[in-house]
Amino acid sequence: MRIKVANAVGAAVGEIALTRGATEALQLLIDGYNRLKPGDTISTMIRRNMR
Secondary structure, three states: OHHHHHHHHOOOHHHOOOOOOHHHHHHHHHHHHOOOOOOOOOOOOOOOOOO
């Protein structure tokens, strides 16, 4: 899945993070926040499970 997403958005596979939910995503964001440099971009996509 990461390869498909990376190809679709023109990113390297290592730049793609897929999470299981908001809490996990926020923890990843907080952990990586201090490593951001000017010009870095964060993109998000919301996908709701339709059960």
